[in-house]
Amino acid sequence: MSLNPRLVKESFSAIQPVMAKAVAYFYGRLFAESPHLRSMFPPAMDVQRDRLFGALTRIVWSLDSPGSLGFYLGQLGRDHRKYGVLAEHYTAVGNALLATIKRFAGDTWTTEIEAAWVAAYTAAANLMIEAAEADAGVSPAWWLAEVVDHELHTPDIAVITLRPGTPMPFVAGQYLNVQVARWPRVWRTFSIANAPRPDNTIRLHVRAVSGGWVSTTLVSHTRIGDTLLLGPPMGTMVPPDGEEMRDVLCVAGGTGLAPIKAIVEHIIASGRRPNIHLLVGARTSSELYDLGDLIRMESTFPWLRVLPVVSHQPAYDGMRGLLPDVVQRFHSWAGHDVYVCGPPAMVRETVRRLQGDGVPPARIHCDPVNGDSWHDPGDQSEIRGRSGRTDHPNTVESGGCPGNVTR
Numbered sequence: 001m002s003l004n005p006r007l008v009k010e011s012f013s014a015i016q017p018v019m020a021k022a023v024a025y026f027y028g029r030l031f032a033e034s035p036h037l038r039s040m041f042p043p044a045m046d047v048q049r050d051r052l053f054g055a056l057t058r059i060v061w062s063l064d065s066p067g068s069l070g071f072y073l074g075q076l077g078r079d080h081r082k083y084g085v086l087a088e089h090y091t092a093v094g095n096a097l098l099a100t101i102k103r104f105a106g107d108t109w110t111t112e113i114e115a116a117w118v119a120a121y122t123a124a125a126n127l128m129i130e131a132a133e134a135d136a137g138v139s140p141a142w143w144l145a146e147v148v149d150h151e152l153h154t155p156d157i158a159v160i161t162l163r164p165g166t167p168m169p170f171v172a173g174q175y176l177n178v179q180v181a182r183w184p185r186v187w188r189t190f191s192i193a194n195a196p197r198p199d200n201t202i203r204l205h206v207r208a209v210s211g212g213w214v215s216t217t218l219v220s221h222t223r224i225g226d227t228l229l230l231g232p233p234m235g236t237m238v239p240p241d242g243e244e245m246r247d248v249l250c251v252a253g254g255t256g257l258a259p260i261k262a263i264v265e266h267i268i269a270s271g272r273r274p275n276i277h278l279l280v281g282a283r284t285s286s287e288l289y290d291l292g293d294l295i296r297m298e299s300t301f302p303w304l305r306v307l308p309v310v311s312h313q314p315a316y317d318g319m320r321g322l323l324p325d326v327v328q329r330f331h332s333w334a335g336h337d338v339y340v341c342g343p344p345a346m347v348r349e350t351v352r353r354l355q356g357d358g359v360p361p362a363r364i365h366c367d368p369v370n371g372d373s374w375h376d377p378g379d380q381s382e383i384r385g386r387s388g389r390t391d392h393p394n395t396v397e398s399g400g401c402p403g404n405v406t407r
């Protein structure tokens with residue numbers, strides 16, 4: 001059985017227009033054939049459907065890039081340990097997936113396409129299973145963490161400090177899934193907003209989005225002393241570990257500041273002295289929720305320049321505009337390493353402009369936005385973001401960080 005990425009991609013493209021129906025059918029079929037699996041999923045399945053779609057899309061389009069796909073599947077396999085997923089569950093999922101693709105492909109289905117899907121699924125499942133089994137010997141499936149600080153920076157943005165019960169290794173720039181006691185089996189993704197610390201604490205920047213179960217709980221109903229669960233750290237937007245370090249441009253939109261701040265902390269702690277420009281964007285000046293801390297960092301590290309940018313407040317007495325536009329007002333960034341994080345549309349446009357400006361894709365770092373990344377979408381309103389935008393990562397595998405997504 002050999003991989004045939006072309007056949008898998010073609011058949012997947014053909015069912016993409018009806019993907020919402022296909023994913024609903026998939027779960028219906030999975031739970032009808034394996035009812036015992038239902039208890040592993042949250043009561044409301046809408047976010048779960050989007051996550052599956054996002055992950056599947058990423059896997060299919062990365063089939064030609066075994067290196068990055070293997071890395072992604074390894075992380076996914078380790079992360080699935082927190083659900084209690086076992087090797088035998090992959091068979092049930094594979095059967096339901098194959099039946100779904102076959103049904104929605106209709107007349108276009110052939111034995112060759114079936115063989116291509118079986119080969120691709122088997123390879124992907126094996127990578128996830130192997131990674132999970134290897135991880136089981138060395139790392140917990142999840143961490144219990146205590147809330148040791150909770151600061152409300154705006155009425156809907158909190159900076160929360162957590163202390164995991166046992167040390168949780170991670171790299172600056174990574175993200176993890178969080179579950180609160182109030183919403184069992186509902187996991188939402190947040191970035192770690194600091195570099196590793198000697199006391200093992202981590203910080204999250206959380207915006208409560210209307211209707212968002214986990215984000216609202218974290219911002220408004222969480223107190224010091226509460227406990228929550230953390231999945232393993234994941235993600236590839238991490239600082240380089242080699243000797244070479246160029247000057248750095250960081251572009252952070254809203255709470256997308258979290259992993260960017262971790263990366264800046266990491267660079268400062270590394271003892272290197274690159275010039276760092278940090279463009280930190282918000283809609284209004286009152287939403288520049290962490291500016292005080294950033295200015296403190298700037299005063300202790302003279303090579304850091306923090307540049308606040310406000311987009312929706314005409315009377316603001318500082319730099320105004322949308323981040324992708326503002327990025328272009330400066331000299332060329334072509335010689336820089338660049339880190340970008342924030343709303344998906346902002347990330348996409350910033351990356352596009354920077355590439356147009358001559359920054360090589362390999363030097364532009366952002367986690368590809370997809371169904372398994374970012375950020376507490378508790379329901380559809382949360383998925384669309386505060387302004388009802390429909391540009392949530394779950395729907396934009398075509399966007400995100402082009403440097404990382406392979407087609």
Ligand SMILES: NC(=O)C1=CN([C@@H]2O[C@H](COP(=O)(O)OP(=O)(O)OC[C@H]3O[C@@H](n4cnc5c(N)ncnc54)[C@H](O)[C@@H]3O)[C@@H](O)[C@H]2O)C=CC1
Pocket residue numbers: 189190191192205206207252253254255256257258259280281282283287309310311312321322323324341342343344345346349374375385386
């Ligand atoms: N909380 C976390 O740990 C993390 C959050 N994120 C993502 O960061 C985003 C933050 O959302 P909010 O704080 O509500 O940001 P926001 O909607 O308040 O926007 C923040 C900044 O991005 C700019 N912006 C927004 N949409 C834009 C567009 N279409 N084109 C150009 N610029 C645009 C705004 O002008 C502003 O400067 C979310 O999408 C979240 O998923 C990403 C990583 C980590």
